Amino acid sequence: MDAGLISALASKPSARMAVLEVDEAHLPGALRATRADVVILLNLSRDQLDRTSEVRMLAERWRDSLRNTTAHVVANSDDPLVTWAAEVAPDVTWIAAGGNWHEDAYHCPACDARITFAPAPSKEGWSCTCGLRRPAAEFALIEGDLVSDRTGRLPIRLSIPGRFNLANAAMAAIGAEYLGSSIEGALQAMSEVGEIGGRFSAHRINGRAGSLMLAKNPAGWAELIDLVAPGTSPIVIGINSRLADGHDPSWLWDVPFERLSAHLVVATGERRRDLAVRLLHAGVEHLVLDDPLGALATVGSGPIEFIGNYTAFQDARYAIRRGRPVETATLTPTRRRPGADESASAGEKFPSAATRNGARQRHTQSRLRIVVVHPDLLGTYGDGGNGLVLANRARWRGIPVELIFAPSDVPLPRDADIYCLGGGEDGPQVRAAEQLGHGSLADAAGRGATILAVCAGYQILGTTFPGPDGKVTPGLGLLDVSTNRAEPRAVGDVIVRDRLGRVATGFENHAGRTSRGPGVESLGSVMPGIGNGEGTDGARSGRILGTYLHGPVLARNAWLADELLRSVIGSALAPLDDEAEEILARERIAASTSGRVPIGEARRRLLRQGVRAVVSGK
Numbered sequence: 001m002d003a004g005l006i007s008a009l010a011s012k013p014s015a016r017m018a019v020l021e022v023d024e025a026h027l028p029g030a031l032r033a034t035r036a037d038v039v040i041l042l043n044l045s046r047d048q049l050d051r052t053s054e055v056r057m058l059a060e061r062w063r064d065s066l067r068n069t070t071a072h073v074v075a076n077s078d079d080p081l082v083t084w085a086a087e088v089a090p091d092v093t094w095i096a097a098g099g100n101w102h103e104d105a106y107h108c109p110a111c112d113a114r115i116t117f118a119p120a121p122s123k124e125g126w127s128c129t130c131g132l133r134r135p136a137a138e139f140a141l142i143e144g145d146l147v148s149d150r151t152g153r154l155p156i157r158l159s160i161p162g163r164f165n166l167a168n169a170a171m172a173a174i175g176a177e178y179l180g181s182s183i184e185g186a187l188q189a190m191s192e193v194g195e196i197g198g199r200f201s202a203h204r205i206n207g208r209a210g211s212l213m214l215a216k217n218p219a220g221w222a223e224l225i226d227l228v229a230p231g232t233s234p235i236v237i238g239i240n241s242r243l244a245d246g247h248d249p250s251w252l253w254d255v256p257f258e259r260l261s262a263h264l265v266v267a268t269g270e271r272r273r274d275l276a277v278r279l280l281h282a283g284v285e286h287l288v289l290d291d292p293l294g295a296l297a298t299v300g301s302g303p304i305e306f307i308g309n310y311t312a313f314q315d316a317r318y319a320i321r322r323g324r325p326v327e328t329a330t331l332t333p334t335r336r337r338p339g340a341d342e343s344a345s346a347g348e349k350f351p352s353a354a355t356r357n358g359a360r361q362r363h364t365q366s367r368l369r370i371v372v373v374h375p376d377l378l379g380t381y382g383d384g385g386n387g388l389v390l391a392n393r394a395r396w397r398g399i400p401v402e403l404i405f406a407p408s409d410v411p412l413p414r415d416a417d418i419y420c421l422g423g424g425e426d427g428p429q430v431r432a433a434e435q436l437g438h439g440s441l442a443d444a445a446g447r448g449a450t451i452l453a454v455c456a457g458y459q460i461l462g463t464t465f466p467g468p469d470g471k472v473t474p475g476l477g478l479l480d481v482s483t484n485r486a487e488p489r490a491v492g493d494v495i496v497r498d499r500l501g502r503v504a505t506g507f508e509n510h511a512g513r514t515s516r517g518p519g520v521e522s523l524g525s526v527m528p529g530i531g532n533g534e535g536t537d538g539a540r541s542g543r544i545l546g547t548y549l550h551g552p553v554l555a556r557n558a559w560l561a562d563e564l565l566r567s568v569i570g571s572a573l574a575p576l577d578d579e580a581e582e583i584l585a586r587e588r589i590a591a592s593t594s595g596r597v598p599i600g601e602a603r604r605r606l607l608r609q610g611v612r613a614v615v616s617g618k
């Protein structure tokens with residue numbers, strides 16, 4: 001990032017002014033190095049968790065660096081994390097610029113209590129019991145106009161689509177005023193912008209028109225999906241996982257792809273197999289193709305959009321610009337499975353109280369009940385997808401299911417069959433442990449419920465785990481394991497082989513080293529990967545299973561999902577067509593091993609370890 005900023009600044013040393021788009025993790029460094037006059041803070045959400053920090057840590061670093069800044073700060077008062085970071089700055093202009101992604105700010109960055117969001121279009125915004133609340137804003141974005149007492153109502157007319165672009169333009173215009181422009185003049189200039197670094201640029205391939213869009217994290221998708229979901233035209237989605245994208249695409253499970261069910265989606269990019277499994281579970285008709293340009297030229301009819309994450313977007317943009325001849329894509333048959341759950345889906349993680357009560361009323365004892373535990377606290381890494389995978393794999397076999405996303409402010413459902421816990425940030429992890437320490441999960445375990453716990457959730461099930469300052473924190477004691485903090489952070493692809501020779505793939509991102517008590521079995525040995533830190537990953541005891549694998553682990557490893565289902569149903573399960581999952585497993589095994597040890601040796605080792613049996617899926 002620094003190199004990019006330096007080369008941008010060096011490209012025109014005589015310029016009087018520079019506007020820098022700065023990665024959230026590099027904001028403090030860029031502020032120190034440039035002594036900027038104006039800082040514009042749009043929003044803060046999880047992104048590339050493997051190489052940047054969790055979002056609360058970033059907010060804290062922003063806050064530290066803004067405390068004594070001489071820059072004028074323009075900040076979005078509708079984003080609690082931005083507000084908390086910017087409220088200490090000496091000179092702030094607040095704008096209520098909106099935003100429809102709250103999943104990283106369900107809990108207050110100041111005190112960890114649950115933040116209350118007033119339903120739109122209330123002017124109240126959001127507030128916390130500790131006193132942190134949406135500040136009174138000088139400007140507001142209202143129905144596409146920038147409104148303030150000082151300027152009146154200024155229309156924003158942009159050539160590019162989307163609510164978020166209106167918000168970006170409004171904030172940029174307010175920032176420009178501090179650099180000598182008028183707000184009206186800045187808005188007028190922006191109305192002529194037809195694309196931003198290729199984003200929203202029009203393309204035409206073999207006579208076929210469409211536009212290019214970039215969405216690189218769940219918050220970006222939450223905005224873009226509003227834009228594209230209403231139509232029915234095909235959409236090509238490119239997903240890569242290079243350094244600039246983040247190596248872990250588990251976040252795909254936090255994107256409400258269910259809302260694209262009226263579209264044919266083409267999965268492309270290096271992680272198209274991960275996307276294909278996600279689309280399968282979203283009930284979206286889809287194809288998997290290597291070549292995004294071929295897809296843009298040949299799939300369906302009429303206009304076609306391309307949406308890529310960072311490098312997938314750049315790849316498509318440059319390929320279109322080079323104008324190479326496009327091969328006609330060979331279409332494989334599409335497949336569609338029953339998708340979205342009746343009571344809740346991954347795209348509806350926090351159903352309203354009414355929906356939650358409705359779901360409860362529909363419950364009958366004959367249904368398999370699956371609970372995703374506290375997704376507001378333990379939902380940072382896409383692990384809520386494990387609940388959806390279990391629900392779908394049961395439903396695809398004709399087993400009635402109720403899937404419940406149980407946030408931390410309602411009592412945990414007590415009579416469920418399977419409970420899934422996911423990864424989360426340090427503060428929310430402690431809060432989840434406190435909340436669950438009241439006995440509800442222990443009661444469920446005592447009744448013989450099946451529990452799958454991932455990463456922070458896994459640590460919570462143990463006897464102790466490290467809190468935010470490394471402080472030893474009591475866990476639930478449902479598994480005889482304990483976790484200490486250790487450096488370096490374990491980040492990367494993992495392959496686990498269990499004692500039956502079955503292989504699981506996943507992605508780890510944690511600073512824990514977990515030791516197992518006597519008699520506690522691990523999930524299996526790791527190669528490559530860190531896992532528990534002594535050559536194994538995870539722990540199992542009775543019907544309780546803990547692991548560090550994200551992915552989500554059950555989406556990547558169908559055999560493990562079925563093992564959990566069998567533990568509840570107690571009988572054989574009808575076979576499913578798991579071709580998509582098997583292709584994904586093969587691809588991840590090859591990719592994970594090629595980076596760390598010579599490919600030939602890794603493959604030989606994996607074959608010796610029985611990988612072939614898993615790859616064939618039997």
Ligand SMILES: [Zn+2]
Pocket residue numbers: 108109110111112113128129130131132
């Ligand atoms: Zn608070």
